Amino acid sequence: MVIQSFIRKKIDSFLKNNYSINNVKYDVNVTKKEFEGDYTVVLFPLIPLLKRKPIEISEEIIEFLKSDENIVEKHNLIQGFLNITLTNQFLSNFFISSKNETKPQKNLFLIEYSSPNTNKPLHLGHIRNILLGDSISRIFKYSGNEVHQTQIINDRGIHICKSMVAWLRYGNNSSPEIDSIKGDHYVGKYYVKYNQQFEIEVKELIKKGLSEDEAKKSTPIFIEAQEMLLKWESSDKEVLNLWNKLNSWVYEGFNETYKSLSVDFDSLYYESQTYLTGKKIVEQGLEKNIFYKKKDGSIWVDLSEQGLDQKILLRSDGTSVYITQDIGTAFIRYKDHPEMLGMIYTTGNEQDYHFNVLFEILKKLKYPWAKKLKHLSYGMVDLPSGKMKSREGTVVDADDLINQMISKSKEISESLGKINDLSDEERTKLYRTIALGALKYHILKVDPKKRILFDPSESIDFNGNTGPFIQYTYARIQSLLSKGYGNLKNDLYTDFNLKEREIIITLDQFDSILINAYNTLNPSLIANYAYNLVKQFNSFYQSYSIVGKQPVNSFRLALSKKVGDQIKLSMSLLGIDCPERM
DSSP states (O other): OHHHHHHHHHHHHHHHHHHOOOSOOOOEEEOOTTSSOSEEEEOTTTHHHHTOOHHHHHHHHHHHHHHHSSOEEEEEEETTEEEEEEOHHHHHHHHHHOOOOOOOOOOEEEEEOOOOBTTSOOBHHHHHHHHHHHHHHHHHHHTTOEEEEEEEEBOOSHHHHHHHHHHHHHOTTOOHHHHTOOHHHHHHHHHHHHHHHHHHHHHHHHHTTOOHHHHHHHOHHHHHHHHHHHHHHTTOHHHHHHHHHHHHHHHHHHHHHHHHTTOOOSEEEEHHHHHHHHHHHHHHHHHTTSSEEOTTSOEEEEOGGGTOOEEEEEOTTSOBOHHHHHHHHHHHHHHHOTTOSEEEEEEEGGGHHHHHHHHHHHHHTTOGGGGGEEEEEEOOEEETTEEOBGGGTBSOBHHHHHHHHHHHHHHHHHHHTSOTTSOHHHHHHHHHHHHHHHHHHHHHTSOTTSOEEOOHHHHTOSSSSSHHHHHHHHHHHHHHHHHTTTOOOOOOOOOOOHHHHHHHHHHHTHHHHHHHHHHHTOTHHHHHHHHHHHHHHHHHHHHSOSSSSSOOOHHHHHHHHHHHHHHHHHHHTTTOOOOSOO
């Protein structure tokens, strides 16, 4: 955004010097392709202030811009839009001086993501959550913030007890080691088994005359799970031992998956350790008449005035609900990090209402930091066969998906035959880099608010809007640089063609894209920026010689390097590595 900022500062000076006007809001945008020009100044906000016609304002601005620097080559006015074509000399000076710089760290942000339940393995839906949280963390760090990556492990509750009950019934004292199954997959198998048995028992009770609702509350396996939850909350030693055993298996599995995705965390919070704080806060809120108690003993909050209805906070039997734990976790996190400027929760959009309620409750409790909380909400991930359902076992496990992507990457890479001279270790690393690039890009290129229809074969393609296509372009640039070694110079060059001008202006857009992605919590803006830059470079590469039979063009080589550097930076903000060869 160096050029845009420069133009804006010049026009601000014009307004101040000629009209004594400061702090006017107006847009300076890249000119749309259907019009001639590089940048467009939107004059409409200036017309009533200056009391001048658009043609008069535009001529005054151009005269001012031309007065002390070689900036404007030509211009045109279409209604209130002033389109400016910059001189090649100005663009060349920008190209030579421009560089990406890491900003100094200023503010602390906590970013929560992943936060799985310990009753099943991570699946494709979790992957979107993890990749969004990881990318936003990278964007915030690069933008000059200190970032603390955290998660809350949902390690207690009825869903955990369901897996525990099923293991007691059907596990025969086996273990992941005995059955040769990854720990989280092993425990998830029993969660599915619970639900299968639950459905059988519901049908049996319905046959005996119970309604469906009555049957669901009366099945022996559900009653066992409820009793186990009460025992857990009463610190029953036997139940706690079983709970620790199953959770330890799951944690080992989770850590393997995080390592595969190159993701880690600065802190882990556990629902089992934060829900008691939440219960205490709810009880204090009841004493202060912020909350109220119903006849059955359950505690509620009334958010009708906020348009959110009523919400239960503690059940009649004293057990907590999800939001109880979230209240406690938020309080403890702020206590641990009182200097934080903000906290971002990454969850699916089916929890939009939940987080609206949570934030309003924390405001009712008059916590000043409640206004610092944001929700990064995203759409669900669907398969061509339909919606995933954990309890039915119809999910795409994260580990299986990663392995499938690696196999596909290997198959395509070997068919191209361009890496036969690499060692086995180098090829194995490359297959994983391409596979993860494909997976991450395929998910992150979609606006978080939209649902994703995930097709693994489409994401691994080496052509089109895919991670491997962008990685391949980066590798191509590295090959060019190796061939043109010794000719890389940043000399003043003013004989630009249209494709070169287009690339330079796109390089200038990165800061603007980054700021927008930062403000809107939207990594897809950076993903699609990288793809657009790659398309422009490949069009340029196909049209002009860089290091061919003709003498090496040092400017084009320097331009290629800057494009490569920008691709690598953009992809790194998505958590994607760019290999030197493909």
